[in-house]
Amino acid sequence: MTAVPDLAESRTPDGVSRMFDGIAARYDRINDLMTGGMHRLWKRKLVAVLGLRQGDRVLDLCSGTGDLALLEATVTGAGGEVVGLDFSDRMLGVARTRSVPAGAPVSWVLGDATRLNWPDASFRAVSVGFGLRNVEDLGAALAEAYRVLEPGGCFASLDLGKPRSRILRLLTAIHASFIAPWLAWLAGGDRAAYAYLPRSNRHFPDQRELARRLEISGFAEVTVQDLGLGAVALVSGRKPVAGSSA
């Protein structure tokens, strides 16, 4: 079982990538158990929001075991291209073992979402699923996503949210703090690793604030869709085309 770094360490890129390396082999099973399989539906919603077309080039940040990248490949078709980027070698290792459905070629790239190696305007869409919460410098990740998007391209993030209702907020906090770590343990995971979940969410803005951060980063047409009673949220925005009013 992998030793889990404490909060101070695990919030660093090194600590986060080591933690995901440690749970990579069990990540998909734990995810299914913790969300009751709902994450699959939410990921489909994210891909729908991107409005992908045949031939599009798509970047999936914090791609992990590759769910979103593989879904995107089915939409963009053989003429498209999908890149799944993550800084955990073992999470990408699991992604590499998965069969790529008929569609766009998918490549897996080891890298940091806050320092992308592609030139400006390289992608038609950029996605991130349950990833931004773990990124130490949210502003840098949003700036990079914006930079590599083509004008008119769409960015979408699916992540934990905070329900508006105080009672629901309390219930989701109880789930994240007490129930989810034990479910993770039951799935053969490391309970301590999933104790990280509520801590990571404490530092992460709620969906309304995240939407504001997207606007500050330059995105237009920013929308928020609450899922799972607001415990999860889909936040998206579009890079304006020069000359259009944002």
Ligand SMILES: C[S@@+](CC[C@H](N)C(=O)[O-])C[C@H]1O[C@@H](n2cnc3c(N)ncnc32)[C@H](O)[C@@H]1O
């Ligand atoms: C909770 S997993 C999400 C995986 C996948 N996107 C999904 O929705 O199932 C978060 C992933 O983000 C990755 N990650 C966190 N910060 C990152 C960063 N700065 N650059 C690249 N990957 C990062 C972790 O390694 C981990 O694989």
